[in-house]
Amino acid sequence: MRFAVWAPYAGRVDLLLRDRTVPMSRDDAGCWSADVADASGEADYAFSVDGSAPLPDPRSPWQPFGVHGWSRTIDHAAFAWQHDSRKVAPLREAVIYELHVGTFSPQGTFEGAIGRLDYLRGLGVTHVELMPVAEFSGTRGWGYDGVDLYAPHHAYGGPHSLQRFVDACHRRGLGVILDVVYNHLGPEGNHLSRFGPYFRGRTPWGEAFNFDGRDSDAVRRFLIDNALAWLRDYRIDGLRIDAVHAIHDDSAIHFLEELGVAVHNLGDELGRNVAVIAESALNDPRFVWEVGRGGYGLDAVWSDDLHYALHALLAGERFGRYVDYGSIADVAKALQDVYVLDGVYSRFRRRRFGRPAVGVPRRCFVTFSQNHDMVGNRPQGERLGTLAGIGAVKVAAAIVLMAPTVPLLFQGEEWAATTPFPYFTDHADPELGRQAWEGRRRDLAGAGWPNPETPDPQDVTTFMRSRLDWDEPGREPHAGVLDWYRRLIEVRRKVLAGAADDADETEVSFDEAEGWLRLRRGSILLIANFAREAKSIPLDLYPGEPILISDESARLDAGGVRLPAVSVALFQDPSRS
Numbered sequence: 001m002r003f004a005v006w007a008p009y010a011g012r013v014d015l016l017l018r019d020r021t022v023p024m025s026r027d028d029a030g031c032w033s034a035d036v037a038d039a040s041g042e043a044d045y046a047f048s049v050d051g052s053a054p055l056p057d058p059r060s061p062w063q064p065f066g067v068h069g070w071s072r073t074i075d076h077a078a079f080a081w082q083h084d085s086r087k088v089a090p091l092r093e094a095v096i097y098e099l100h101v102g103t104f105s106p107q108g109t110f111e112g113a114i115g116r117l118d119y120l121r122g123l124g125v126t127h128v129e130l131m132p133v134a135e136f137s138g139t140r141g142w143g144y145d146g147v148d149l150y151a152p153h154h155a156y157g158g159p160h161s162l163q164r165f166v167d168a169c170h171r172r173g174l175g176v177i178l179d180v181v182y183n184h185l186g187p188e189g190n191h192l193s194r195f196g197p198y199f200r201g202r203t204p205w206g207e208a209f210n211f212d213g214r215d216s217d218a219v220r221r222f223l224i225d226n227a228l229a230w231l232r233d234y235r236i237d238g239l240r241i242d243a244v245h246a247i248h249d250d251s252a253i254h255f256l257e258e259l260g261v262a263v264h265n266l267g268d269e270l271g272r273n274v275a276v277i278a279e280s281a282l283n284d285p286r287f288v289w290e291v292g293r294g295g296y297g298l299d300a301v302w303s304d305d306l307h308y309a310l311h312a313l314l315a316g317e318r319f320g321r322y323v324d325y326g327s328i329a330d331v332a333k334a335l336q337d338v339y340v341l342d343g344v345y346s347r348f349r350r351r352r353f354g355r356p357a358v359g360v361p362r363r364c365f366v367t368f369s370q371n372h373d374m375v376g377n378r379p380q381g382e383r384l385g386t387l388a389g390i391g392a393v394k395v396a397a398a399i400v401l402m403a404p405t406v407p408l409l410f411q412g413e414e415w416a417a418t419t420p421f422p423y424f425t426d427h428a429d430p431e432l433g434r435q436a437w438e439g440r441r442r443d444l445a446g447a448g449w450p451n452p453e454t455p456d457p458q459d460v461t462t463f464m465r466s467r468l469d470w471d472e473p474g475r476e477p478h479a480g481v482l483d484w485y486r487r488l489i490e491v492r493r494k495v496l497a498g499a500a501d502d503a504d505e506t507e508v509s510f511d512e513a514e515g516w517l518r519l520r521r522g523s524i525l526l527i528a529n530f531a532r533e534a535k536s537i538p539l540d541l542y543p544g545e546p547i548l549i550s551d552e553s554a555r556l557d558a559g560g561v562r563l564p565a566v567s568v569a570l571f572q573d574p575s576r577s
Contacts, residue, residue, distance in 0.1 A: 005058065056068075099129070134151060398488055404500075547572050
């Protein structure tokens with residue numbers, strides 16, 4: 001078995017095995033290697049750089065003892081895959097379900113999540129998106145402070161359990177998207193600087209990767225190889241790249257372009273649909289523009305504006321980032337143009353912000369009413385149902401699921417879960433824990449929150465309160481909300497499957513004063529009443545009886561439909577099918 005590590009400035013590197021120390025040889029590129037004939041299967045190992053204490057492998061495939069422990073080898077080829085990943089729906093047909101492994105099931109593991117896959121299949125989603133699973137400190141956390149990027153988190157079950165989870169998803173026709181973090185590493189267990197110049201500058205969350213400085217070629221290769229490893233060794237179907245606005249790269253070929261090309265080439269080689277999705281706070285469509293016209297050629301990009309527009313209108317919050325939103329016109333613009341802030345002035349930023357998404361198919365954007373950030377980056381982690389009520393949840397769901405963009409749901413929103421999702425950590429170093437809490441409050445205050453006090457992220461009860469309550473879907477009002485989501489997803493799948501997703505195929509009209517909005521896509525007409533009282537909303541043509549209504553007291557009247565406060569109705573025009 002060959003062991004190798006990049007350490008260009010080291011004078012000596014030793015391979016540490018449990019029973020011996022093996023000196024390593026250096027090549028001209030600064031890569032040290034050693035061949036061990038009798039090492040096979042699962043062997044514990046570490047590296048010593050210039051006589052240091054044992055350090056985990058930067059490319060460790062497994063950290064069974066956590067971020068400070070020894071690494072362990074794994075033979076990925078030994079896993080017996082049973083199910084074909086080529087049957088997964090393409091991204092343009094996706095309904096994505098974002099989940100956090102540690103709070104999704106009572107077990108908080110990959111195996112526990114497998115036990116809920118039939119439920120997700122019955123819900124109608126097509127893809128499961130995992131929040132980051134790369135090894136991070138402790139046993140609980142969001143995962144965005146990972147430090148061993150190749151190693152599935154030991155508390156979730158490690159590499160074999162992740163392979164079983166992906167295989168179980170593919171058995172049910174579900175695709176798997178993995179959230180990966182390439183802008184920084186977490187603070188605890190981050191040993192990469194002991195090996196080489198992996199970092200250059202800082203992000204708001206930690207040291208930034210070296211994408212364009214001296215010796216950056218090897219750093220870029222380290223991250224691209226990581227992306228390919230998830231797709232090849234774990235048969236992941238897509239990657240969501242976290243906070244690409246924090247990736248600073250002045251190279252002629254941007255890292256994201258290089259990453260996209262490598263991922264798509266591997267997908268072609270394997271005969272699989274694979275996707276790269278960027279999370280960006282820039283309102284910039286260039287991430288999905290073709291490489292030839294100045295873009296990065298990625299498959300999709302998250303857009304926050306539909307969330308902001310819906311939340312400001314339904315929950316009534318007008319501070320921080322929400323200060324730029326709050327009208328029905330904003331919801332209409334998000335549906336029609338994706339970006340509300342598309343080069344116009346932002347009061348929050350006190351400058352012009354964004355760029356129009358002209359000519360970009362709407363399937364290149366992922367939108368939502370809730371996600372882990374929009375819930376978890378609140379001081380107390382409240383969900384939309386807690387803030388605005390069941391009616392608001394149903395209206396937001398209908399708009400997101402009937403929109404021409406790719407919809408994403410956040411775990412539990414489909415039954416209006418009451419469990420919060422605040423920020424939580426498990427740093428072994430108490431000082432890091434204290435800094436995380438202080439930093440969280442400082443960030444919230446800077447984002448405009450009037451009361452940035454949060455529960456202690458290190459307190460285990462903060463984590464425990466975030467676990468989904470799986471008894472809720474069996475009782476009202478949650479059972480009714482769950483049925484609503486299932487029926488909406490079925491309409492999207494059966495009725496809107498062939499609907500065009502171009503901007504000129506989406507018709508939106510509204511009356512700000514009266515509080516209503518109409519959305520027509522394909523044969524579906526959606527009518528939403530955002531007002532706090534019942535409204536009669538005019539219709540140009542008699543659409544027949546609604547196929548879905550969020551409130552049973554809705555009724556047709558002369559020339560229109562009368563909807564109760566904060567409710568929505570869907571109609572189908574067979575002539576447009």
